Amino acid sequence: MDIALANALAPGGFVPLAIGAVTLFFQPRPDLLVTGDGHHIAAALPDGSYALLRHRAGDYIRDSMAEAAGTDMPFAALADVDHVECNRDFCRWSQGADAKRYVILASRGRDRIEGVEMAAACAVADIVISDRWLPRECIGRWMTIDRDSLATSGGLAFYLGKKPEAVATLRAGDGHPWRLPQQLSGNDEAVPTADPAR
Known part of the structure; x- marks a missing residue:
């Protein structure tokens, strides 16, 4: 018999094993998961x-999403869920506990987003998520997530209970050599770094 298994089955080893199992059982599941690039x-x-x-x-x-969510159930398509409204560019739905529902607005298109057109939709959303840069007119009521903020936070897990919380995979001071430099997105305007005529 494996020594670790024998220790776990011993009377003294059973207690930590039981505590770990209970902790996992009562661990809240995230209401929302966002990958580090905001694409998924x-x-x-x-x-x-x-x-x-x-x-x-x-x-x-x-x-990766199944592991982060702690599920082995197959994934549905968000656009096919009854309470979700989607068009070519965005999906909008409510998420969270019964006592507190949050309106989520997430981009899924590749076209340029005009700020004036986005302002009203963002203003009625609690959380706005985009894998690209969002115009400055787009401000969610609680949180606005785009390419710039994801470069700092990395992937996010949202727990939308009585006290909502967003848990980031990156912390302040995380500097890893494998992290890519910030890239221009579809909404960013290219700014020349030098005048080619000089």
Whole structure:
């Protein structure tokens, strides 16, 4: 018998094992998961499963999201869920505990986003999420997440209970050589660094 297993089955080893199992059982599941690039979002559904913003995500993303969510249930397509409204560019839905529901607005298109057109939609959303840069007129009531903020926070897990919380994968001071420098997104205007005529 394996020594670690024998120790776990011993009377003294059973207590830590039981505490760990109970802790895992009562660990809250995230209401919303956002990948570090903002491209993929998984939203918790009432039946315990999750729905993906981009349902054609590959196995790597699905496996990563399933592990982060602590589920082995298959993912639904967010656009197919009854309470979700989607057009070509965005999906909007409510998320969270019964006592406090949050309106989520998430981008899924590739077209340029005009600030004037976005302002009203962002103003009635609690959380706005985009994998690209958002215009300055787009401000969510609680949190606005775009390419710039994700470069600092990394992936995010949202727990939308009585006291909502967003848990980031990166912390202040995290500086890893494998992190890529910030890139221009579809909404960024290219600014020349030098005058070629000189």
